[in-house]
Amino acid sequence: MEIISRVPELRERLHNVSNIAFVPTMGNLHAGHISLMEQARQHGDCIVASIFVNPLQFGANEDLASYPRTLAEDCRKLYAAGVDVVFTPNEADLYPQPQTVIVQAPPIAGELCGAYRPGHFDGVATIVLKLFNLLQPQAALFGNKDFQQLFIIREMVRQLNVPVAIVAGETVREADGLAMSSRNGYLRPEQRVEAPRLFKALQQVVKTVRDGRRDFKAIETQTMQYLTMMGWIVDYIEVRSADTLAAAAANDRNLVVLGAARLGKTRLIDNIEFCVPQLN
The missing domain is CATH 3.30.1300.10 (Pantoate-beta-alanine ligase, C-terminal domain)
Incomplete structure (x- = not known):
């Protein structure tokens, strides 16, 4: 497994790779994430995971600073799951200048979770599209627990003609039914x-x-x-x-x-x- 932090090195590593399955994450991985990595093998020859806590999707009073960051343990789990490449950029790698071009998510982004987290799904759509452009995957996997997010990403891909197949992974639960998060x-x-x-x-x-x-x-x-x-x-x-x-x-x-x-x-x-x- 290769751990790559910089965009030029990532592009060089993936330059001649033709069948990438991608799983974007914010880290602090649990069994739900790992199930996506395992499922990804059915959709690509090279499995790429990203770990990036995206500031664009956090509101002013949300937990950006305190969001758990467990990179070393995450990489151990990804290695055990057979991931080929882990992309671990910092904010300057993905936002080298202020991000003034933002993907505007469809109107449903203002309802349900979006009504309580204004701008959240614009931030999600923007980082996902940036990562798609960097990696050029053939498939990308997202958990079904974030149903509204999954719906919005599918709409973005469909309406912007992004050539990525969006694959949903089933919600993984604890023994008592709590969705893993x-x-x-x-x-x-x-x-x-x-x-x-x-x-x-x-x-x-x-x-x-x-x-x-x-x-x-x-x-x-x-x-x-x-x-x-x-x-x-x-x-x-x-x-x-x-x-x-x-x-x-x-x-x-x-x-x-x-x-x-x-x-x-x-x-x-x-x-x-x-x-x-x-x-x-």
């Missing part, structure tokens, strides 16, 4: 015990809808009230079309329920895709 390490012990409740609440939404209810707003409100009663600060619980991310209609069959809520200062997100039978 680099931010789970922020949870205090008692919060970690409580954290799986978000996934369980989403599971209950799925069951309720599959049982025949279509009053989505009422279901969302009831779920938010329940989590609030249990001590959570809820940003949203919403049922959306899995195909368009528009608000779910009564005749939609492919759905996703998405949630974001906080325990203390730790913000957790999760989602479940599901299908419902055709209404008569």
Whole structure:
């Protein structure tokens, strides 16, 4: 495995490589990331991972400075997963001058998580497009846990004619159902015990809808009230079309329920895709 930090060396290393599968990360890797690395082998001959904490996607009061950086341990995990190249740039490598050209994400970027993190998805889209241009991968893998991010990246690639296949990796969970996340390490012990409740609440939404209810707003409100009663600060619980991310209609069959809520200062997100039978 090669660890490369500078852009010229990366370009030289990949110059004659024709089948790259790319997994972009911000580091502090967990089993969910590693599952993407393993899946990447099905989509390319050269597996490239990046580790870069992207300042463009953090708001003024978010955790850019404190975001966990565990490069040595991350590289050990990537080596064990069979990654060929790890790109570890610093900010000056990717932003040698102020980034005044920003990718404007589609309007859905202002909803769901985007309503609480303004500009976040513009920053995500900008760094992903920069990395695509640098690496020229044939495929790129992203976790399904960040469903809205995955949707926006797919739209960017489709609308800007970027020749990269976007592959989704399934959400990897702890034994108690908590979706793996680099931010789970922020949870205090008692919060970690409580954290799986978000996934369980989403599971209950799925069951309720599959049982025949279509009053989505009422279901969302009831779920938010329940989590609030249990001590959570809820940003949203919403049922959306899995195909368009528009608000779910009564005749939609492919759905996703998405949630974001906080325990203390730790913000957790999760989602479940599901299908419902055709209404008569």
